[in-house]
C-alpha cells in the first residue's frame with residue numbers, strides 16, 4: 001500500500017505549504033473573474049436587457065371604433081423605451097416563437113421572456129372602457145401576460161422589474177389617453193383587466209445550476225487535476241526527490257494514484273468555491289468553457305517539457 | 311565473487327562531450343572506495359551509471375555478478391550530491407516515507423529510524439520540517455534517507471560538500487561504521503584529498519572521464535608521491551613557466567608543477583637539490599619571496615596527476 005504513504009505525504013505537503021494552498025484555492029476565483037469579465041459582461045451599466053417577446057395578441061375593436069393590436073403596440077413601445085436620461089434603449093427585443101424564446105432563455109441569450117396572450121388587446125379594451133365608464137362596451141376580458149425567466153439568475157430580476165414597470169406605465173398611459181379622448185365620467189372602481197404574472201421556469205433554474213454548469217465544472221476539474229498531476233511530478237523532479245523514489249520499490253502507479261487522492265480533495269474544494277462564486281456572480285459560462293479548456297491545455301503544454309525525465 | 315560492483319568499458323557521451331571514457335573498475339565487497347577527481351572529472355556521471363540512474367552510452371555494469379538491470383531494487387542506496395528532500399516534511403516523516411517505499415517491515419522501521427537519527431545527530435530535529443533545518447542537518451538527512459533501507463552498497467556523491475568540521479566528523483565516523491560494523495560496501499566521490507585519504511581503502515583518481523590511477527592511499531603517496539616537495543614563490547610569477555622548463559632538466563627531479571602561482575618541485579632528496587635550483591633562479595634574475603620544504607601529500611599527487619587547469 002505504498003500509494004497511501006504517498007497520499008499522506010502529498011497531503012501534508014499540500015496543507016503545510018500555506019501560500020501554495022492559498023493560491024491553489026483562490027486560483028479558480030481569479031480564473032473566473034477573468035472569464036467573467038471577458039464573457040459574462042459583468043459590471044454592465046445601462047446596457048439593454050435582452051428579452052424575447054412572444055406575441056399571440058389577436059387585436060380588438062376599440063370603443064372608438066378603430067381596430068387596434070395592443071400587443072404590437074406594446075412591443076414597439078418596449079423596443080423604443082430608453083433608460084432615463086440616456087439614449088441607450090432599455091431593452092434589446094427579440095420577437096420570436098415561444099419554443100424559440102424558451103430555448104434562448106435556457107441559453108441565457110435572453111434574460112426574460114414576455115408572452116403577450118391572444119386576448120391582450122381585448123383586455124386592454126375592457127380596461128379602457130371600464131375606466132371611461134363605458135359599461136356597455138365592457139366584455140370583461142381579463143388577460144394574463146407572462147414574464148418568464150430563471151429565478152436563480154440575477155439578470156432575470158433586473159429585466160423582469162424593468163419590464164413590469166414599463167408595462168404598468170404603458171397601461172396607465174393608454175388608459176389615461178383614451179379616457180381623455182372619450183371624455184366620459186370615471187368609473188367607480190377601476191378593475192384591473194391585465195394581470196401580469198411572473199413565471200419561473202423551474203427547468204431553467206436547476207438546468208443552470210446543475211446540468212448547465214456541472215459539465216463545464218467537471219471538465220474544468222479534470223483539466224485542473226491533469227495540471228496538478230503535472231505539478232506534482234514537476235515538483236518531485238525539481239527537488240530531485242523523484243530520483244530517490246525511482247531508486248526505491250515504488251511504482252509509477254503509487255506516485256500518481258497516491259498523488260491523486262489529496263489533489264482530488266483540492267479539486268473538489270476548487271469546484272465548490274467555483275460553483276459558489278459562479279452562482280453569486282450569475283456568470284455566463286458558454287463563452288468561458290472553451291477558453292478555460294484552451295487555457296488549461298496551454299498550461300499543461302507549458303508543464304510538459306519539465307516532465308522529461310528518464 | 312569478490313567484487314560488489316564491476317564497471318566494464320563504461321562510457322557516457324553527452325553530445326560531443328565524453329564525460330566518462332572507457333572506465334574499468336572493480337569495487338570489492340566491504341571496502342570504502344574513493345573516487346577522487348577535480349570538478350567535472352566525471353565522478354557523478356560514473357556513479358549514476360553504476361547505480362542504474364543513468365544509461366551508459368556503452369559498457370556493462372555488474373552488481374554482485376549480476377547485470378544492473380536484473381538486480382533487486384533496494385540493494386543500492388545513493389546519497390546524491392545535491393540535496394533531494396521534501397521541504398515540507400519532518401525528518402522523521404521523510405525517513406518513514408522512504409522506509410515505506412523500500413518496504414521496510416513495520417516492526418523494525420521505527421527502531422531503525424531512531425537509530426539513524428541518533429547516529430547522524432538529528433534526534434533533536436526529528437520532528438522539525440526540513441525547511442527549518444540548517445545546511446549541515448539537511449546534508450545529514452540526505453544521507454540518512456539513502457540508507458534507511460540498509461542497502462548492501464552505499465554510494466555517496468561528495469558527501470562532505472558544504473559541511474562544517476563538526477558535521478564532517480559525524481559523517482566520517484558514520485561512513486567508517488557502515489564499513490566496520492555493518493559490512494557495507496561504500497563508494498564515495500570527493501575532490502578533497504584528506505577525505506579520500508582518511509576514509510578510503512582504495513582510491514581511484516579520475517580526470518577527463520578516465521581512470522588515471524587506482525591504489526591504496528598509502529601506495530599512491532609512496533609510489534607516485536615519493537620524495538619531498540620544495541615549494542617556491544618567486545618575485546615574478548610570470549617567469550614561472552620558463553623556469554619550470556629548465557628545472558625539469560635537473561637530474562633526479564621527479565616532477566615540477568605550478569600551483570597557485572607557486573612552483574612545486576618534487577625530488578627524492580629535495581634539500582640536496584636546493585643549490586642547483588637557486589642557481590637557476592638567479593640565472594633568470596629572480597628573487598625568492600618564499601620557500602619551504604615539506605613532505606609530499608596526497609594533494610601533491612593529485613595535482614601532479616591532474617594538473618592545475620580549471621575543469622569547469
Ligand SMILES: Nc1ncnc2c1ncn2[C@@H]1O[C@H](COP(=O)(O)OP(=O)(O)O)[C@@H](O)[C@H]1O
Nearest residue numbers: 324327329347348349350351352353354355356
Ligand atoms: N546531463 C548532462 N548533460 C550534458 N553534460 C553533462 C551532463 N551531466 C554532466 N555533464 C558534463 O559531464 C562532465 C562530468 O560531469 P560530472 O560527472 O558531474 O563531474 P564531477 O561529478 O566529477 O564533478 C562535465 O563536463 C559536465 O559538464
Ligand SMILES: [Mg+2]
Nearest residue numbers: 353354391468
Ligand atoms: Mg559531481
